[in-house]
Amino acid sequence: DWRGQGLADRMLTDARVGHITLFTDYQRDVAALCAAARTLELPQPLHLIAHSMGGCIGLRAVMEGLPVASCVFSGPMWGIQMSRPIRPAAWALGWGSGRLGLGHMFAPGTKPASYVTSEPFEANVLTRDPDMYAYMRRQVAQAPDLGLGGPSLQWLHQSLQECRELVRRPSPDLPCLTFVGSNERIVDIARIRDRMQRWPRGTLEVVEGGEHEVLMESPEIRARIMAGILALFDTASHPVKPAQTA
Incomplete structure (x- = not known):
């Protein structure tokens, strides 16, 4: 789990707040995971699967040379969906908030309770199943x-900064498969489409009706998504060598 989530150390006394000091701190967690993979002598090559915020963390990691043969993203946070008038605010x-010492407070519209325990299935934006x-x-x-509540104001600011910085960078030279639900909210x-249009060996698959x-x-x-992921991993693990010319 990334710092501030799951069973990893939480960054604030109030463990319900999704908080980070600097978004690039997550790269320290990536480095720790890679070190563990080397220590455990895990089978090679390695591949990346990254979801949501992990997609933002994973994109920077592969841009900075993460030793993987291919990467898969689902609903990657390469931008946060919000209306045009709200974004400047x-x-x-x-x-x-950081300059006023309020960076630890919940971002507007979020709350301490875990999303899945506070939202009925009929109104949720995560899954139709x-x-x-x-x-x-x-689980919770x-x-x-x-359990985890909403993000902090500091997390919000750091996330917006990270997404803005990454959008300016070219896509890495890796096979990539990205999935996003057609009902993503x-x-x-738009940021996902833009990134995948600029990914030479990338494919975007829109999951009809998916959240x-x-x-x-x-x-x-x-089953369909996993079949696609495994096919990519297999192809990337066994690349076809170009024919030798006489």
């Missing part, structure tokens, strides 16, 4: 330490 609020939503709820009920689909958690949609959707 979010920038100003995030920037100003009731069984998977019930599974997420059971059985392991409350996994959390991350910015943010496309890997937690119906069994049929999950």
